[in-house]
Amino acid sequence: MLQLPESSFCQRTLASVEEAYERCRAITAEYSKTFYLGTILMPPPKRRAIWAIYVWCRRTDELVDGPAASLTTNETLDQWEERLEKIFAGHPDDDFDVALVDTIEQFSLDIQPFRDMIEGQRMDLYRSRYETFEELELYCYRVAGTVGLMSTAVMGLDQRLQSAPWDDPAAKTPIDEAIALGIANQLTNILRDVGEDARRGRIYLPMEDLVRFDYTEDDLIKGVVDERWKALMQFQIERARKFYTLAEQGISALSEDARLPVWSALMLYSQILDVIERNGYDNFEQRAYVSGRKKMLSLPIAWLRAKVL
Numbered sequence: 001m002l003q004l005p006e007s008s009f010c011q012r013t014l015a016s017v018e019e020a021y022e023r024c025r026a027i028t029a030e031y032s033k034t035f036y037l038g039t040i041l042m043p044p045p046k047r048r049a050i051w052a053i054y055v056w057c058r059r060t061d062e063l064v065d066g067p068a069a070s071l072t073t074n075e076t077l078d079q080w081e082e083r084l085e086k087i088f089a090g091h092p093d094d095d096f097d098v099a100l101v102d103t104i105e106q107f108s109l110d111i112q113p114f115r116d117m118i119e120g121q122r123m124d125l126y127r128s129r130y131e132t133f134e135e136l137e138l139y140c141y142r143v144a145g146t147v148g149l150m151s152t153a154v155m156g157l158d159q160r161l162q163s164a165p166w167d168d169p170a171a172k173t174p175i176d177e178a179i180a181l182g183i184a185n186q187l188t189n190i191l192r193d194v195g196e197d198a199r200r201g202r203i204y205l206p207m208e209d210l211v212r213f214d215y216t217e218d219d220l221i222k223g224v225v226d227e228r229w230k231a232l233m234q235f236q237i238e239r240a241r242k243f244y245t246l247a248e249q250g251i252s253a254l255s256e257d258a259r260l261p262v263w264s265a266l267m268l269y270s271q272i273l274d275v276i277e278r279n280g281y282d283n284f285e286q287r288a289y290v291s292g293r294k295k296m297l298s299l300p301i302a303w304l305r306a307k308v309l
């Protein structure tokens, strides 16, 4: 299990910046094969910054989704937010924070997406249903769109977009596209994990969509796969694909060395949707899984897209 915050009373020597990044690398490699693969395609300063961000995001998510989640309250998240403020003020509490403090300095990160992610995790504490897609979209922005903003700040922009001294990089940053990729990933995650989430009492599919396809909450809890469910799933898949398409349009604005990692992460994640279709939309009994071989086969196509598009 990923180590969660230690008591702040326990004083000990912190790791060096190098050691701290190495710990973040190991956690990223252990927890996410997809994102780790994306990061090893980046130049070292960017890749280690993404590892530091990954670990902070993973720990934030674990607070409400991990094995000790039942102990998490609003106050726990308040404390996590206070700790975030300390990190941004340059005061790390543990080794993982050491790496993030360095990343914040190197890449002038903005604190707001980090705060927004904590707000998203707060939603998981008190909400288990979403009436409309608009409500779900806000959740997806907070827990995943924010990752797009954090990562884009590290990856940087294409040189051609900032060639003149009066150019304002902020005005050219593909913000909507970066958020769109986070939302697309999160919607994909929701479709892949729909059965597992329902067993934990959480339904992320908007209630308005269930009604539209005449499918009930009870059907979902029982895992009924019929024509209504298939049509509902196809609708959700199309929606997620629209977000992937928007995201694709922003990749060429990123610095050249970030395009391949982002294309590969996008392709690997969006293939989960193809697998759901191939599994006959039975995401209750079969976990949609993209094999290592398929992932490797996607890399040359991602490379070509990064070069040409």
Ligand SMILES: CC(C)=CCC/C(C)=C/CC/C(C)=C/CC/C(C)=C/[C@@H]1[C@@H](COP(=O)(O)OP(=O)(O)O)[C@]1(C)CC/C=C(\C)CC/C=C(\C)CCC=C(C)C
Binding pocket: 031, 032, 033, 034, 035, 038, 039, 050, 053, 054, 057, 058, 061, 143, 144, 145, 147, 148, 149, 151, 152, 174, 177, 178, 179, 181, 182, 185, 186, 189, 247, 248, 250, 251, 254, 261, 262, 265
């Ligand atoms: C390649 C690259 C730069 C990746 C970023 C890596 C990173 C920092 C990931 C953090 C992920 C994380 C732990 C978020 C916490 C909340 C959460 C769990 C969100 C879900 C992620 C995946 O979850 P999970 O671990 O369950 O998935 P697997 O078991 O590994 O399948 C999310 C689905 C959200 C992920 C969102 C992103 C990675 C955002 C992607 C957007 C960009 C990199 C912006 C690209 C820019 C443009 C212009 C398109």
Ligand SMILES: [Mn+2]
Binding pocket: 061, 065
């Ligand atoms: Mn989660």
